[in-house]
Amino acid sequence: MAKKLRVWIDRDQCIADQVCAALCPQVFEMADDGLSSIVAQYRKDPNNLAEGIVPIELKDCVAQAVDSCPVQIIHMEEIEE
Numbered sequence: 855m856a857k858k859l860r861v862w863i864d865r866d867q868c869i870a871d872q873v874c875a876a877l878c879p880q881v882f883e884m885a886d887d888g889l890s891s892i893v894a895q896y897r898k899d900p901n902n903l904a905e906g907i908v909p910i911e912l913k914d915c916v917a918q919a920v921d922s923c924p925v926q927i928i929h930m931e932e933i934e935e
């Protein structure tokens with residue numbers, strides 16, 4: 855069991871200012887619908903743009919996005935997987 859990070863975005867409330875994608879492009883990108891999404895590499899379900907499982911090494915990067923999102927809709931929790 856290794857520690858990982860579950861990351862999810864309340865996409866319906868995203869204001870598309872691209873802050874998360876600028877701060878942490880390893881995890882966040884702007885999708886075709888203009889809203890933030892988890893990069894394909896880390897999506898648990900390829901069709902669910904809103905949620906991913908990310909290596910724990912990227913925690914600082916994700917935390918920056920969590921703290922900087924102006925509408926506070928990015929969430930993360932540590933999990934064992």
Ligand code: SF4
Pocket residue numbers: 863867868869870871872873874875889890922923924925926927928
């Ligand atoms: S920082 Fe927040 S509001 Fe801005 S694009 Fe990312 S999820 Fe959307």
